[in-house]
Amino acid sequence: MVQNRTGLWALDSLPHVVIVGGGFGGLTAARAFRHAPVRVTLVDRSNHHLFQPLLYQVATAGLSSSEIASPIRFILHRQKNVQILLAEVSAIDLNARTIKMREHESVEMSYDYLILATGVQTNYFGNDTWAQYALGLKSLDDALEIRRRVLLAFEEAERESALTRRERLLTFVVIGGGPTGVEMAGALSELSRFALAHDFKAIDPKATRIVLIEMSDRILSTFSPNLSEKAVKQLGELGVHVRTGTRVTGIDAGGVHLDNELIPATIVVWGAGGRATPLAQGLGVPLDRGGRIIVEPDCSIPGHAEAFAIGDTAAFLHQGGQPLPGVSPVALQQARYTARNIVRAVRGQARAAAFRYVDKGSMATIGRSRAIAEMGRLKLSGLLAWWAWLVVHLFFLIGFRNRFGVLCDWTYSYFTYQRGERLITAGCRLAKAPGAVAAAEGGGRVPGGDG
Amino acid sequence: MVQNRTGLWALDSLPHVVIVGGGFGGLTAARAFRHAPVRVTLVDRSNHHLFQPLLYQVATAGLSSSEIASPIRFILHRQKNVQILLAEVSAIDLNARTIKMREHESVEMSYDYLILATGVQTNYFGNDTWAQYALGLKSLDDALEIRRRVLLAFEEAERESALTRRERLLTFVVIGGGPTGVEMAGALSELSRFALAHDFKAIDPKATRIVLIEMSDRILSTFSPNLSEKAVKQLGELGVHVRTGTRVTGIDAGGVHLDNELIPATIVVWGAGGRATPLAQGLGVPLDRGGRIIVEPDCSIPGHAEAFAIGDTAAFLHQGGQPLPGVSPVALQQARYTARNIVRAVRGQARAAAFRYVDKGSMATIGRSRAIAEMGRLKLSGLLAWWAWLVVHLFFLIGFRNRFGVLCDWTYSYFTYQRGERLITAGCRLAKAPGAVAAAEGGGRVPGGDG
Helix, strand or coil, X not given: CCCCCCCCCCCCCCCEEEEECCCHHHHHHHHHCCCCCCEEEEEECCCEEECHHHHHHHHCCCCCHHHHEEEHHHXXXXXXXXXXXXXXXXXXXXXXXXXXXXXXXXXXXXXCEEEECCCEEECCCCCHHHHHCEECCCCHHHHHXXXXXXXXXXXXXXXXXXXXXXXXXXXXXXECCCHHHHHHHHHHHHHHHHHCCCCCCXXXXXXXXXXXXXXXXCCCCCCCHHHHHHHXXXXXXXXXXXXXXXCCCEEECCEEEECCEEEECXXXXXXXXXXXXXXXXXXXXXXXXCCCEECCCCCEECCEEEEEECHHHEECCCCCCCCCCCCHHHHHHHHHHHHHHHHHHHCCCCCCCCCCCCCCCEEXXXXXXXXXXXXXXXXXXXXXXXXXXXXXXXXXXCCHHHXXXXXXXXXXHHHHCCCCXXXXXXXXXXXXXXXXXXXXXXXXXXCCCCC | CCCCCCCCCCCCCCCEEXXXXXXXXXXXXXXXXXXXXXXXXXXXXXCEEECHHHHHHHHCCCCCHXXXXXXXXXXXXXXXXXXXXXXXXXXXXXXXXXXXXXXXEEEEEECCEEEECCCEEECCCCCHHHHHCEEXXXXXXXXXXXXXXXXXXXXXXXXXXXXXXXHHHCEEEEECXXXXXXXXXXXXXXXXXXXXXXXXXXXXXXXXXXXXXXXXXXXXXXXXXXXXXXXXXXXXXCCEEXXXXXXXXXXXXXXXXXXXXXXXXXEEEECCCEEECHXXXXXXXXXXXXXXXXXXXCCEECCEEEEEECHHHEECCCCCCCCXXXXXXXXXXXXXXXXXXXXXXXXXXCCCCCCCCCXXXXXXXEECCEEEEXXXXXXXXXXXXXXXXXXXXXXXXXXXHHHHHHHHHHHHHHHHCXXXXXXXXXXXXXXXXXXXXXXXXXXXXXXXXXX
């Protein structure tokens, strides 16, 4: 066990709740224990809580990392009964009620209650070789890597004299027509059409080709069909080519392969769904196809009344048969419900009835002044939906400082069409060509890195 | 040659000025050609201009990258006669008047006038094995890596139960008592004493040991001796141990070796001077010990009246025999002087007299409300010097947006003692132990990275 500074934290006799994951679910659960007679350990392999709905804005140079992420330690620093550990949980023994961390393989940490909230990771549906060409968008590192590659593509195109190469450098393909894909495609278009429009001499960034590919017959399929149509129209206004009913058969150095076609491209963003993190697989409990734990009506793991899975880690099938969607309100509501139930158990009270998700609606943004929103029967699109999106997202951003910074940046971008985060960093200041480019061109144009 | 979009930039008949480097010197030179009858190509291997005097604040989580860096393209986007290329210059032929870029080895770009302003890189005085343990502070990547390692050290210490290991994790050594070293030591102290003070349960960040090592007999030796003393006093108030007259004999996984002593440490920052970038070495012209080109009184390279070296790339020995110091005002003044001379030459006018540096004074900050400043006979220390430092640095930050953001962040930090940029990113979200830690502990505690 991690040793505690004597005196400051003499809670060792209290029931121990271990929360794995500091996303929407884990963080909300930790906060819900604020006044509870328990001690909480929150373990996350990243030091920050990430406001994932705005991650695409980091990837497209609109916001900085620190505007959408905040150290978990800082968010919870006033809460005396929480200890935070930066570590990766490598194994869980549900029977012995212990977890192990990769950083301390020899040490076991025991718990009285466990909440698993580790979320999803990018899923290539078995095509793991696609990963090097098609970048997912789950972490800050993902977003910064996309930003780096996108900005480098423009820079390389400025140096490039061959027309076909230049066209390939300036073709961006986004795979997956869910909210992430739609937001990403819209933001990439705005970056090239407005922010970069006048900064190059040899190329015209406005000629950048952005293609959004969706396998099913419409994008944003969780919304009503007429809102999907409005989204396609709004994307069209931004110059995004939307291709529905289109299946990706391969992704390699040359670009994106469809059934009878190749789209030559250097930048491919993968927004086509995720899969629960691998931790769930080692538990020996039933999982659904997405690797999520099929939980009981009270979000507990079958056979283990003191262990819970929430948010994207859980498949909750007790409300209409369909699993609840992988959106943050589900995680938030399950976190509060589960924390309340644990406190009841600690106090010797009966547990609350089965969890019930209250759907308050959903929204997706497409670009400046463009969005769609659906709340029950109320359907909005365009400017009004965009304002609703803006207010809701600012409201839920954790921490005043972030909110203020984001508001400043958005106001600045709104009036100037500029983007504040157009920096190429990460590992090498040189124009390090991504794998795709290097391979396709026989390696001839790959600069030597000086690390 | 890079092809230009026809019509927009039909300047091919004008004299061609190539500027290598987009730092203070290169950028100022490019701007000085704003209304001149020349076409300018600015080549830099990084896409951004960096306000290096504030780099230590990125390294200590006070400012974000985009607050001290701005895309060169964006800074110069209104200037029609400049093209910017993101590339690394790999060779210069002073006789043929051509440059080659690593990204296009087969293509030569010819110039009529050349300005070399590539600055310095970290110099370990021949001890290149020290580089992996002692991080330099020259680029954004350097700063982000220091930030990552420092924040990880606290996180690891929180997980660590052995006292000696914990003490080693929380010992930070800064080598070099110039402005960079002093600022870095002060900022590290404030980070641990204020920003992180209440965020940990098992460790007390205030117990972090910060040691500043200087080989000569006083720190900030370019200032008057009594200001050096005041700086030592102010550093002492922040808990920094200043050790002058101390020679580093080795740096390895265990820590920093002095003549008869080992300081066990995980974080070592190297602020002990730089060396001109290697480009100068291939020119076949006389260099000084620091690899800098010994220039003529008009900043031209001996034997090549149309090629100039400015700022840290040049050793200018014509003013008092001593080379001019490696500070930004020298680069700025040389840039304006050289640009003016090139315009005169283009217009067939006589060149201006020898360059003369006007020293307007210098300042160094130590921490919140602590600094020293010296302008001619005027010597300041403490709060007043700190305000002077603040105003000057805000004034010279390029771009309104940055200035406003920095002011917001500084105001926030001033009143809350918090730091907005405490995010661990870069390549791996896990607690990837830096080489130093891994090796020293036999690799046993190195977590497996998942890339």
